[in-house]
Amino acid sequence: xxxxxxxxxxxxxNFAAKYDELxxxxxxxxLLPLWVADMDFKAAQPIVDAIRARAAQExxxxxxxxxxxxxxxxxWYKRRYDWEIQREWMSYSPTVVTAMSIIMxxxxxxxxxxxxxxxxxxxxxxxxxxxxxxxxxxxxxxVGEDYVMDYEDLECKIDDQVKYLILCNPHNPVGRVWTKEExxxxxxxxxxxxxxxxxxxxxxxxxxxxxxYTPFASISEEFAKYSITCISATKTFNLxxxxxxxxxxxxxxxxxxxxxxxxxxxxxxxxxxxxxxMQAAYQEGEEWLKQLMEYVGENIRxxxxxxxxxxxxxxxxxxxxxxLLWLNCKELGLKDEDLHNLMVNEAKVALNGGTGFGPEGSGxxxxxxxxxxxxxxxxxxxxxxxxxxx
Ligand SMILES: Cc1ncc(COP(=O)(O)O)c(C=O)c1O
Numbered sequence: 219x220x221x222x223x224x225x226x227x228x229x230x231x232n233f234a235a236k237y238d239e240l241x242x243x244x245x246x247x248x249l250l251p252l253w254v255a256d257m258d259f260k261a262a263q264p265i266v267d268a269i270r271a272r273a274a275q276e277x278x279x280x281x282x283x284x285x286x287x288x289x290x291x292x293x294w295y296k297r298r299y300d301w302e303i304q305r306e307w308m309s310y311s312p313t314v315v316t317a318m319s320i321i322m323x324x325x326x327x328x329x330x331x332x333x334x335x336x337x338x339x340x341x342x343x344x345x346x347x348x349x350x351x352x353x354x355x356x357x358x359x360x361v362g363e364d365y366v367m368d369y370e371d372l373e374c375k376i377d378d379q380v381k382y383l384i385l386c387n388p389h390n391p392v393g394r395v396w397t398k399e400e401x402x403x404x405x406x407x408x409x410x411x412x413x414x415x416x417x418x419x420x421x422x423x424x425x426x427x428x429x430x431y432t433p434f435a436s437i438s439e440e441f442a443k444y445s446i447t448c449i450s451a452t453k454t455f456n457l458x459x460x461x462x463x464x465x466x467x468x469x470x471x472x473x474x475x476x477x478x479x480x481x482x483x484x485x486x487x488x489x490x491x492x493x494x495x496m497q498a499a500y501q502e503g504e505e506w507l508k509q510l511m512e513y514v515g516e517n518i519r520x521x522x523x524x525x526x527x528x529x530x531x532x533x534x535x536x537x538x539x540x541x542l543l544w545l546n547c548k549e550l551g552l553k554d555e556d557l558h559n560l561m562v563n564e565a566k567v568a569l570n571g572g573t574g575f576g577p578e579g580s581g582x583x584x585x586x587x588x589x590x591x592x593x594x595x596x597x598x599x600x601x602x603x604x605x606x607x608x
Contacts, residue, residue: 219263219505220509221259221260221262221506221509221510223259223509223510223513223590224590224591224592225590226258226590226592226593227258227259227260229258234256235254235256236251236253236254236256236258237251239254240568243568244562244568245562246562246563246566248566249562249566249567249568250566250567250568250593250596250597250600251568252567252568252569252585252586252587252589252593252594252597253568253569253570253584253586254570254586255390255453255540255541255542255586255588256456256458256586256588257456257510257541257586257588257589258588258589258590258593259456259510259588259589261455261456261457261495261506262455262498262499262502262503262505262506262507263506264498264499264501264502264503264506265455265457265495265498265499265502265503267498268494268495268497268498269491269494269495271494272490272491272493272494273491278490279490280487281487281488281489281490281493282487283310283487283488283493286497287488287493287496287497288305288308290496290497290499290500290501291303291308291449291464291496291500292305292308293500293501294500295433295436295449298423299422299431299432299433299436300436301433301435301436303466304468306470306473307466307467307468307470307473308464308465308466308467308473309464309465309466309467309473309476309477309480310462310463310464310465310480310486310488311448311463311464311465311480311485312461312462312463312485313450313452313461313463314418314420314448314449314450314463315341315345316463316485317446317448317463317465317476318341318342318345318384318416318418318448319345319349320476320479320480320483321382321416321446321476322345322346322349322351323349324475324476324479325381325382325472325475326351326381326382328350328351329351329352329379330351330352330379330380330381330382331351331352331353331354331377331379331380331381332346332351332352332353332354332380332381332382332383332384333354333355333356333372333375333376333380333382333383333384333413334346334353334354334355334356334383334384335355335356335357335358335367335383335384335385335386335389336355336356336357336358336575336576336577336578336579337357337358337391337392337544337572337575337576337578337579337582338384338386338389338390338391338575338576339386339390339391339418339575340574340575342384342386342418343576345384346384352379354375354380355576356368356371356372356375356383357371357576357578358389358392358394358578359371363535363536364394365389365392365394365535366394366400367396367400367403367404369403369404369407372404372407373407376407376411376413380411380413381413381414382413382414382415382416383404383408383413383414383415383416384415384416384418385401385404385415385416385417385418385434386418386421387401387417387418387419387421387422387431387432387433387434388419388421388422388424388425388431388538388539388540389540390421390540390542391540391542391544391570391572391575391579391582391584392535392537392544393535393536393537393538393539393540393542393543393544394537394538394539395425395429395430395431395538395539396432397430397432398432398437401432401434401437401441402437405434405437405438405441405444408444409440409441409444413444414444414445414446415434415441415444415445415446416445416446416448417433417434417435417445417446417447417448418448419431419433419434419447419448419449420448420449420450420452420453420463421453421539421540422449422454422539423453423454423507424453424454424511424514424539424540424541425511425538425539426511426514426515426518426537426538426539427515427538429538429539431539433447434447435447435466435468439468442468443468443469444469445466445468446465446466446467446469446472447465447466448463448464448465448466449463449464449466450462450463450464451495451496451499451500451503454499454503454507455495455499455503455506455507456588457492457495457496457499460489460491460492460495460496461489461492462488462489462492462493462495462496514541514587514588516591517541517587517588517589517591517594518534518536518537518543518587520591520594520595521534521543521585521587521594521598522534522536524595524598525545525598528598528602529598529601529602529605530549531547531549531550531605532545532546532547532549532550532601532605533545533546533549534546534585541586541587541588542584542585542586542587543584543585543586543587544572544582544584545569545582545583545584545585546581546582547572547581547582547583548581548582550605550608552608554571554572554573554580554581557571557581557583558571560604560605560608561583561601561604564604564607565597565600565601565603565604565605566600567597567600567601569583569584569585570583570584571583572584585597
């Protein structure tokens, strides 16, 4: 079937954070929301059908995951990325951030250091620091217009206290889809220093322009043993409100320890709708995803061309994955709070401020382009008008 991503969907009764938290987060509710990473698109029809059928059963008791739930994930990763995930490696978490937070609390101790590669998804800071662990930043390097990992800086920052590195693959917000070579170099440094990699690969399916996503753990058996991978169809298929993710522990001691904690916290079960939605997504969602990424790719081209023609002071990066655009706004010559003020109070557009992703984000904004092109055009024309008044 042909999906209509151009259609503008009214989310006013959708209880959507992206819309309903504008006042709370930006101080005013009349903004065009291009911030938090969910999409303004309807879900794939097979997912909607599966949820409708489950709702129609009219019994919503405790759930038990059938083998087909896990088989759907295994089959997706095997056929798309040639990664053979073993059933005994797989566990569950309501969200990826929940899993990372549990790992921090239960797999590390106070004083342990965790490396992140900034600018990066802001909860990476909080899962480390708010759980009382020490954060070490290994900033990405800008080489020309491309972000790359800084391996020399990484090696300099490693000491005996460093226990984990949190990898973002593909990388939010800069949109890099790390190559096998880049991941291999990173993995070798980590292994040599006995550092485990927590691979947040929630954006793995959202890859653009023929680029190839490589699951870190798929590179070798040794890398797998040194990894914990977090994945979920919630990001790929716009199901964040259903809250379900898969956590993969090729080291089965870690797996068993994690499952014990899920039991203690009593968060081991899917809700009844996520259970059927995840299966439907991985079994029947591929066509929707293909059409989605074509549309997102066109949206990125649209924003890039628009900025070039009308707002040349704003330079979007060229993402290889995700539906997030990292906008270099430095040529506007504004301090970060003035840039925020321009977008919110003049343009009336809600974007994520760059400094939320680390100090390297100064002068940048993140734009979510997973919405109809007409909304993007409206947002850009508001920004153009606001910029012309500086
Ligand atoms: C890199 C990354 N990890 C995790 C998440 C959130 O996942 P969850 O809602 O499962 O915690 C996001 C959401 O934007 C993300 O960009």
